[in-house]
Structure formats: C-alpha cells, structure tokens
Amino acid sequence: MTTELIRMENIDKFFGKVQALNNVTFSVNESEIVGLLGDNGAGKSTLIKILSGVLSRSAGEIYFRGQKANIRNAQDAINLGIETIYQDSALVPQLSIARNLFLGREPLKGPRFINRMDQRFMREQVSLLLKQVGISKNIDPSTPITSLSGGERQAIAIARAMFFESDLIVLDEPTNNLGVEETQGVLRFLKNARDTGHSCIFIAHNIYHVFQVVDRMVVLRRGKKVCDVNPKFTTIEEVEKIITGLIDKPDDPRAVEFAA
Amino acid sequence: MSATMLETTTESPPEPVQTKSLLQRFISRPEFGPFVLLVAEIIIFTLLSPDGSFISVLNISNTLAFTVELGFIALAMTLLMTSGEIDLSVGSVFGFSAVIMWTIYNSGAASLEVGFIIALALAALIGFVNGWFVTKLKIPSFLVTLGMLLIVRGTALFITDGFPQRTWEAGDLWLANLIVGDFRSGDLRVYMTLFWFILFAAVFGYVLTQTKAGNWIFASGGNASAAKARGVRVSRTKISLFILTAVMAGFAGIASSIRTSAANPNSGTGYELEVIAMVVIGGTALTGGRGTIIGTVLGMFILRLMRNGIVMIGVPALAYNIFIGAIILGMMALYAWLERRHNAGT
Numbered sequence: 001m002t003t004e005l006i007r008m009e010n011i012d013k014f015f016g017k018v019q020a021l022n023n024v025t026f027s028v029n030e031s032e033i034v035g036l037l038g039d040n041g042a043g044k045s046t047l048i049k050i051l052s053g054v055l056s057r058s059a060g061e062i063y064f065r066g067q068k069a070n071i072r073n074a075q076d077a078i079n080l081g082i083e084t085i086y087q088d089s090a091l092v093p094q095l096s097i098a099r100n101l102f103l104g105r106e107p108l109k110g111p112r113f114i115n116r117m118d119q120r121f122m123r124e125q126v127s128l129l130l131k132q133v134g135i136s137k138n139i140d141p142s143t144p145i146t147s148l149s150g151g152e153r154q155a156i157a158i159a160r161a162m163f164f165e166s167d168l169i170v171l172d173e174p175t176n177n178l179g180v181e182e183t184q185g186v187l188r189f190l191k192n193a194r195d196t197g198h199s200c201i202f203i204a205h206n207i208y209h210v211f212q213v214v215d216r217m218v219v220l221r222r223g224k225k226v227c228d229v230n231p232k233f234t235t236i237e238e239v240e241k242i243i244t245g246l247i248d249k250p251d252d253p254r255a256v257e258f259a260a
Numbered sequence: 261m262s263a264t265m266l267e268t269t270t271e272s273p274p275e276p277v278q279t280k281s282l283l284q285r286f287i288s289r290p291e292f293g294p295f296v297l298l299v300a301e302i303i304i305f306t307l308l309s310p311d312g313s314f315i316s317v318l319n320i321s322n323t324l325a326f327t328v329e330l331g332f333i334a335l336a337m338t339l340l341m342t343s344g345e346i347d348l349s350v351g352s353v354f355g356f357s358a359v360i361m362w363t364i365y366n367s368g369a370a371s372l373e374v375g376f377i378i379a380l381a382l383a384a385l386i387g388f389v390n391g392w393f394v395t396k397l398k399i400p401s402f403l404v405t406l407g408m409l410l411i412v413r414g415t416a417l418f419i420t421d422g423f424p425q426r427t428w429e430a431g432d433l434w435l436a437n438l439i440v441g442d443f444r445s446g447d448l449r450v451y452m453t454l455f456w457f458i459l460f461a462a463v464f465g466y467v468l469t470q471t472k473a474g475n476w477i478f479a480s481g482g483n484a485s486a487a488k489a490r491g492v493r494v495s496r497t498k499i500s501l502f503i504l505t506a507v508m509a510g511f512a513g514i515a516s517s518i519r520t521s522a523a524n525p526n527s528g529t530g531y532e533l534e535v536i537a538m539v540v541i542g543g544t545a546l547t548g549g550r551g552t553i554i555g556t557v558l559g560m561f562i563l564r565l566m567r568n569g570i571v572m573i574g575v576p577a578l579a580y581n582i583f584i585g586a587i588i589l590g591m592m593a594l595y596a597w598l599e600r601r602h603n604a605g606t
Contacts, residue, residue: 117474
C-alpha cells in the first residue's frame with residue numbers, strides 16, 4: 001500500500017555560516033498526509049522551499065517516484081507535480097474563481113492566434129471542482145476572490161492543485177487566521193485530496209489541527225529531524241514536548257514503528 | 261465568515277447566474293457609476309444650454325473629432341494600467357511621432373508611408389525602453405516614463421528648433437485619407453478616426469475580457485508574484501503593453517496632425533494626465549488588477565463633454581479644471597466606498 005512518492009535525503013542547507021538544515025531525510029508516501037511540525041526556526045519553511053524550488057539545497061538529493069529529481073526553480077517543481085500553496089500569494093484577488101483556477105493554463109477555443117479562453121468550460125469545471133473539494137454551498141464561478149472567506153480561498157487553491165493533477169500538495173499554514181468552522185472545512189478539503197490519490201504536506205503551528213488529519217507527523221528541531229510520529233499512538237502533549245525538546249520520542253514504541 | 265458571504269448563501273438560490281435580474285446585473289457592473297454620471301451630464305447640459313444646442317449634430321461632431329484621438333491613447337492606457345503600470349510619456353510621444361513623420365516627409369527623404377512607419381517604429385522603441393526599464397531594472401513606471409517624457413519632448417523640440425512642421429500637402433495622400441479622411445452630411449462631419457476608434461475599442465475590449473492575454477493582463481496587475489508562480493510571463497505582458505501604448509500615442513499624434521494641419525513639437529503637452537483621468541474615472545484601478553474598456557469610453561466622454569458643456573452653458577472655460585478635479589475626487593470616493601462594501605468583513 002505504501003509507495004514512496006517523494007524522498008528528500010540527507011538535506012543540508014547553509015545560509016552563510018548558519019546551518020538551517022542538518023542532514024534531514026524526509027519522505028512522503030502516495031495518498032498520505034504528512035504534518036511537518038517544529039518551533040519557529042526549526043527549518044520547516046526552509047525544507048519546503050527547497051522542495052518547491054524556491055531555495056537551492058547545499059547538499060543532499062531529492063527523489064520523485066524513485067527517480068532523482070533536479071529541482072532548480074519553482075517551475076521545475078510544478079512540472080514534477082509539486083504544488084505549494086502559500087497563504088496570500090496563491091491567488092489574484094481581483095480575478096474570478098474561474099480565471100484564477102486556470103491562470104497560466106487557460107483552456108482555449110476558436111482560432112489559435114486569438115487565444116480566446118473557453119469560459120464556459122472554465123465555469124463548468126469550477127462548479128464541479130468546488131463540489132469535489134468539498135464546498136457544499138453554491139458559489140458562482142465568476143465571483144472574485146476578494147469576496148471569498150479565507151477558508152474558501154484555501155479551498156480554491158487546493159481545488160486548483162487537484163485539477164491539475166498535482167501529486168503532492170504542500171500547504172504552508174493553511175489554517176492560520178481561520179475561524180473554527182472554516183478550519184474544519186480546510187481539513188475536510190485535505191482529506192478529500194488524499195482520498196482522491198493526492199499526497200499532502202501540512203505545515204502548521206497549531207498541533208490540534210494537524211492531529212485531526214495527518215497520517216504521520218515529522219518533527220524538526222533546530223534544523224534536525226527528531227522523529228516520525230504516528231498520531232494514533234501518541235498525544236498532543238507528548239508531541240508538544242518533542243517539539244520543544246523535553247523528550248525525543250513518544251513513550252509508545254508503536255508510535256514510531258514505520259519510521260525505521 | 262464574512263457578512264457578504266452570509267448574504268450570498270442565504271439569499272442566492274441554487275443558480276445565482278440565471279436568477280439575478282438583468283437590472284441587478286447591470287447595476288453591479290463596474291461601468292454603472294460612470295454610465296449614470298455620463299447620462300446625468302448629458303441631461304443637465306442639454307437642459308441648460310440655449311435651445312438644447314448641446315445635443316446638436318454640429319456640437320457632437322465637433323466634440324467627437326478630438327475626443328477619439330485622445331481615446332486611442334486612453335484605450336491602450338487602460339490595458340497598461342490594468343497590468344499595474346502607467347505611462348506618463350504618451351503626451352510627448354503624441355507630439356514627437358507627428359513631428360518625425362512630417363520632418364521626414366517634408367525634407368524629401370522619404371514618402372509619407374515610410375515616414376509613418378518610421379515614426380511608429382520609433383514610438384514602439386520608446387515603449388520597449390519604458391517596459392525594459394520597468395520590468396528588468398524594477399524601477400517604478402511612474403519614474404521611468406517621467407524621464408522618458410522629458411527625453412522625447414526634448415528630442416522633438418531639438419530636431420525642429422521648436423518650430424511646427426508643415427503638413428498641408430497631406431490632403432490627397434491615401435494614407436492621410438485612410439487615417440483621418442472625413443465624411444460630411446449637413447452639419448455632421450465624421451472622421452475616419454471614429455471608425456478606427458470603434459475598431460480599437462472593440463478589439464481591446466475583447467482581448468481584455470475574453471482572451472488568455474486579457475487574463476494575463478489582469479493577473480500581472482492584481483498579484484504579479486502569484487501570476488509568475490502560475491507560469492504567466494508578467495514581464496513580457498507588461499513590455500508588450502508599454503509598446504502598444506506608445507504606438508497608439510504615436511498614431512493619435514499623427515492623426516491629430518493631419519486633421520489640424522499642424523505638427524507642433526509642443527502638442528500633446530499635458531495629455532498624459534487627461535488620459536489617466538479618463539481611464540480612472542471609467543473605473544480602471546490606478547493600482548492595477550481592475551480595468552474596463554467600456555468604462556474608459558464612458559470616462560472619455562464624461563471629461564470631454566464636461567469641457568464642451570460648461571462652455572456652452574456659459575461657465576468660464578477657465579473653470580473647467582475645477583469640475584474635472586471634482587469629478588475625479590467624486591468618482592474615487594465612490595469606488596473606495598464600493599470597494600469597502602465589497603470587502604466588508606474579509
């Protein structure tokens with residue numbers, strides 16, 4: 001059941017003399033949600049930026065479906081099927097949902113040189129996708145992003161990643177600044193994405209949110225990976241202690257079994 | 261959850277697109293504000309002008325002639341501003357292109373056609389340089405085009421020694437007729453520029469709303485980094501629009517020089533601000549990401565009819581700027597209010 005989708009092996013990252021990542025090995029399986037946890041400065045963002053091509057690594061290798069992957073810039077990562085969703089930079093606020101979803105990959109119709117967008121197709125797809133991602137209420141695809149709530153914006157970004165068959169969706173703090181109901185919505189979208197065969201990396205400060213959806217948690221501390229944890233056999237309190245460095249692994253040995 | 265979202269969930273039936281009435285959709289269009297203003301302006305001036313002469317055929321055709329020349333620039337400026345940039349050098353290019361074409365023609369160095377092509381090619385080059393400085397050197401377009409304004413105006417003055425160029429041989433040339441040939445019918449006098457304007461407005465409006473290029477223009481102005489992350493070529497989009505704007509300004513200057521039989525190196529001074537005023541009154545955002553060609557067409561007529569109307573009802577022409585300034589402030593206040601209402605609670 002567990003096929004490895006991506007593997008970052010022995011990753012080092014230096015910013016001048018400061019070592020941000022120290023020999024980190026990190027992997028995500030197919031149809032798996034992995035929570036990436038750690039205190040501020042633990043290296044979560046650095047690791048993700050290397051994966052999405054925003055930063056280059058100082059040492060180490062990245063494997064995608066077992067093949068060595070050469071990720072030099074953001075476009076390389078997107079072409080591989082890695083979609084990173086940052087909180088505010090993912091969407092164009094003034095544009096409609098439909099125009100955002102297909103931005104950069106607009107479906108065309110009619111004579112080629114006119115580049116006319118197939119707006120009817122775009123609208124139909126958006127309606128379908130919003131249902132698929134788990135937004136139950138009816139939102140007009142021509143609604144501009146500015147009229148949407150934070151949770152709905154996350155949903156649009158997730159829907160876009162799903163539509164373009166991204167294998168790995170990376171979400172950086174997707175539940176920040178969201179209300180309770182909306183957070184539940186985003187978590188539901190994540191589960192939907194997993195259940196339709198996508199893998200996700202979920203970075204969050206709020207362990208409570210992570211705990212509800214992830215299949216596995218990876219804890220980083222000061223640039224080093226501490227452990228892989230199965231949320232079924234541990235508690236939130238225990239994970240908090242691991243993050244802050246009071247303990248190095250959960251009490252229950254079953255919680256770290258797959259990590260071997 | 262925001263107040264607006266709650267509203268839409270509780271009030272909109274399952275198929276919101278079809279159930280919204282035509283009137284509702286019309287009112288929610290960004291062009292609604294300028295449209296109401298234009299209608300009100302026409303009604304007021306018609307009632308106040310002696311014998312309703314404001315709406316007379318003669319006055320309309322007089323107003324149209326110059327309005328559409330400025331309109332060429334305004335249409336291109338709409339696309340450029342939607343992409344988040346601005347061009348202050350259009351007034352200079354307006355004067356410069358006409359001077360170049362007529363200088364070449366009058367000196368006997370080449371035919372009018374060749375002069376025309378050279379003038380527009382130079383305009384395109386000016387646009388490219390503007391775009392290159394803005395996108396590659398990351399200098400704000402306000403500053404780049406301010407510098408270009410001075411360079412281009414200075415060049416036009418320098419090569420002509422400040423004197424206007426003769427243009428009166430133009431009358432019978434096919435190119436001149438194609439650009440500004442006129443038709444008369446009684447008081448009505450219509451120039452070819454009106455048809456060019458309608459053509460450009462239709463094409464630009466179509467591009468902005470229906471095509472991939474339009475989507476890229478909106479996205480470049482709305483959130484350039486998100487657009488880049490999606491593979492949109494933001495720099496290329498912006499440079500193309502700078503070129504388009506400069507070429508349209510050159511074309512407008514040439515058309516105007518043929519119509520008025522004068523190519524003055526000083527002509528076009530101050531047009532950049534008038535054009536930008538037209539565009540923003542029409543509803544295009546100065547900050548990019550929002551733009552409408554229909555709005556710009558309305559904005560053009562709002563400004564030009566105001567200039568024309570206040571003279572006809574006997575307000576001193578020197579007071580014109582007071583009205584224009586008030587309209588700009590009023591429209592900006594309206595848009596700010598609409599924007600706040602739109603974003604309430606998010």
